[in-house]
Amino acid sequence: MSMNFQDDPGAVFREAASEPPPPPAQLDLDRIVSDGYRARRRHRAFLGGAATAGVAAVAAVLAVSITGLPGGTGETDEDAPDANPPAAEEVTDPSMAGYPYSENWGHLLYGEGYQHESEELMQVKEAATAAFGDLLVDGGVWDDPQNLGEEENCEWILSDPTYGDAAQDEYEQCMAYDSGANVGVDQRPGAYGQTYLRSYRGGEVEEQDQWLRTIFEFEVALPGGWTAEPGPITEQLFPQHLISDGPYFTDEAPEFTTEALDDGRTLMVADHGCAAEVAVVYPNGTGLRVTWNNCSGTDYPLDLDALTEAALAMPELEFDTSSLAPVGELVEVPLGWVYDEDEWAFSDEAEAQAEATYDEALDALVRLYPEATLSNGSSVSLGQMYRGANMQRSYSANGTLPFETTIDESTGDVYFDLRYYLPGGWIPGASDTGFWDPHLTVCKERFECSTEEGDDGETWTFEERTTLYEPQFEEEDWDPYTEHEIYLTRASAEGWAVGIWIQWQDEAPIDRAMLTELLAALPAPEYDADDVPTVPAG
16 A cells, blocks of 8 residues: 655654654654555555565554644644535546545544544445455465454454443444455545545555565546556656556566446456556546556466456445546646665665765764764655655755753753755645645644745745743643754755754754754755656556
8 A cells, every 4th residue: 555745753753652752863754654554453454565564664653643644734623614615616627637635535533543434445345355355365365255354453442441332333343344355545646746636445465575565456546637548657647547558567568458348337458477457447437456466476376367357346436526626737846756666765876875965964064063963874765655656865864963952851962854855756845735745845733934035046945833831730840841843945956955854942052044054054965967757667
């Protein structure tokens, strides 16, 4: 399944974790947590793309604590939608339409762990279980067509007093969710987040070395933002393509066929030999793509006829598309990178360039503050982790400035996180929508944000928050304190950017002018300017 963005892991940990959180140097962790990915109480989670076990574990921990992704601002009464909103603009071309990002779309959260899924999701789950159950049993992936869940995953509800008389019903709903096909919601960015596509996604994976490899995957796409015309499966394009007729699983293009069925459906099959994809386009504008991948030579051989038969067994489903709206004029965004299983981030060249960048940055830093420190840099891909997902290439490091402060009862030098962003897939400035769009940063809840243009074509984005903490009850015995946070980003006219996150308590000689001077002194990053994003063939 997809793994999606969150802008401020420090705030999440501070507000949700029982233990003192680490400073948010790992900004990329939140940003790779998927909107569609939620912690499962069952062991066999579906991630739908390659992910290291360590990243998957962190994602699971974060997913338990995070209820709004990818960085929405909680709705207040003042923010609540108008009781009588204007009529939605008529959609004449669904491929050029999309949805607003919605924190609550697809599922509702109750209690501290158990999730009630929407009727739509459970409808997809039931249909997918019926359609693919026999296929997965015959393929050796499931033990039984219903894929019954384990009682131990849900029986805790029966002994939890908070459920009261509803415990039995809650238990049965939990078991229903824990059984059958693994399904989750997905809100995929269209035009780099200027709109969103919606779908329900599920599948099965196996562990392979440190990775999770997808064996079987299906996606039920709601109308909006995609086209039935075959083409590369990538978020770089809008509208996106439901199925590709180009090479992906191997170096050779697949044998591709299209058939118009008598009932109004269109069937498309891409036979890659060791893998295959089957797509069905329904008369009501919904779409289905089913994938089986055995190109690593595992124990799950492809039966293309059975895969096609199972795909055709999925019924046409009706979904709520009331918020689907035409996409207006799009902001031009430099072509972005796509998920490549971190081949770039783990490459010797990228690591060497990151280290060289921060060596030069440290030299500039100590000229201003001789006692400052900066860690060795590392190359990090920021983004979702599935085929065709948009990624940002970045370098990450952290350090300290020689100003004493107290954070979580520990006194020491002021900590900061310093990140370089390489060109591709973003525009300068901050989104004011509360979620990720083409802008490099998000104006987070309770932050004051502003953007300024420099004389040399640079763009400076300021995000600041000052919070006073003081005792609320007579029995509390601690001194009030003020916490300061600043996110400052300098975007160069050459297409790269550098940003600093810094936090301190009470008084310190830090302000936006001081940080502006610091960032202005930093050098450009080392990177291969000739290495530019391209649209994949498939």
